[in-house]
Amino acid sequence: MYVIGLTGGIASGKSTVSKILFEAGAFILDADQIAHDVVKPHSPAWADIVNTFGKAVLCTDRTVDRRKLGNIIFQDEPARKRLEAIMHPHVRQCIDENLTEYARQDGKIAVVDVPLLYEVGWQQLANEVWVVYVERDTQLQRLLNRNGLSPAQARARIAAQMDLAAKAGLADVVIDNSRELQYTRSQVLAAWKQAVKRAALQ
Numbered sequence: 001m002y003v004i005g006l007t008g009g010i011a012s013g014k015s016t017v018s019k020i021l022f023e024a025g026a027f028i029l030d031a032d033q034i035a036h037d038v039v040k041p042h043s044p045a046w047a048d049i050v051n052t053f054g055k056a057v058l059c060t061d062r063t064v065d066r067r068k069l070g071n072i073i074f075q076d077e078p079a080r081k082r083l084e085a086i087m088h089p090h091v092r093q094c095i096d097e098n099l100t101e102y103a104r105q106d107g108k109i110a111v112v113d114v115p116l117l118y119e120v121g122w123q124q125l126a127n128e129v130w131v132v133y134v135e136r137d138t139q140l141q142r143l144l145n146r147n148g149l150s151p152a153q154a155r156a157r158i159a160a161q162m163d164l165a166a167k168a169g170l171a172d173v174v175i176d177n178s179r180e181l182q183y184t185r186s187q188v189l190a191a192w193k194q195a196v197k198r199a200a201l202q
């Protein structure tokens with residue numbers, strides 16, 4: 001199974017790129033979605049979160065209140081590290097299981113969208129890594145428009161991640177999503193053509 005690791009920064013455009021890749025024929029795995037799925041009430045990760053952060057981070061239906069948990073962990077680095085220590089083994093296990101399942105099906109390429117791929121050191125799960133880059137001011141503006149955060153909260157979330165230009169420096173492929181969608185789409189489709197050729201040579 002040929003795997004593209006898709007990463008970038010918060011609100012840099014990973015979902016936008018993965019949608020284009022899905023339409024081009026890729027399997028898509030989304031680590032954020034997996035992170036939401038593994039905290040279903042009474043799952044092991046959910047129990048660890050309740051033990052660590054208390055029942056105050058639950059909604060009335062016992063699901064994790066992600067807004068509340070986000071507000072805690074993005075202004076308290078030790079708390080963020082504790083949440084990551086709980087979550088990442090579960091997320092990784094789920095990614096590995098899905099990739100094993102996909103490998104049974106023929107010849108498709110899998111795209112694994114992991115925002116923290118470099119921070120967590122999971123580059124080895126991919127044959128190649130793509131970074132979705134955006135200029136800092138545009139990233140902040142898109143994050144503010146999307147999440148209804150205050151500028152200080154949005155900056156804290158960006159600061160909790162490795163510098164995006166540094167990620168771009170490590171990437172096999174960089175998609176610049178600073179401009180209009182059509183510009184992004186044409187870069188993605190050109191890079192996809194090349195990746196299909198590399199996958200065929202594997």
Ligand SMILES: CC(C)(COP(=O)(O)OP(=O)(O)OC[C@H]1O[C@@H](n2cnc3c(N)ncnc32)[C@H](O)[C@@H]1O)[C@@H](O)C(=O)NCCC(=O)NCCS
Nearest residue numbers: 009010031032035066067069070084087091115116160161
């Ligand atoms: C903090 C949580 C509850 C906030 O949930 P919420 O629905 O508001 O945000 P969502 O999950 O959609 O994440 C949005 C973006 O935040 C950024 N982000 C999430 N967790 C982290 C983190 N630990 N460190 C830095 N950035 C993060 C990512 O860029 C992500 O794409 C949630 O993100 C979470 O459980 N994070 C810990 C697990 C994790 O590290 N996930 C990242 C992928 S493995």
Ligand SMILES: Nc1ncnc2c1ncn2[C@@H]1O[C@H](COP(=O)(O)OP(=O)(O)OP(=O)(O)O)[C@@H](O)[C@H]1O
Nearest residue numbers: 009010011012013014015016142146177179180181
């Ligand atoms: N080229 C673009 N022009 C204008 N808006 C864009 C562009 N690309 C993405 N956006 C918008 O920016 C926001 C972030 O994009 P997207 O959700 O794809 O990022 P992401 O990296 O998947 O974010 P996260 O990992 O934080 O969930 C969205 O509201 C999206 O509609």
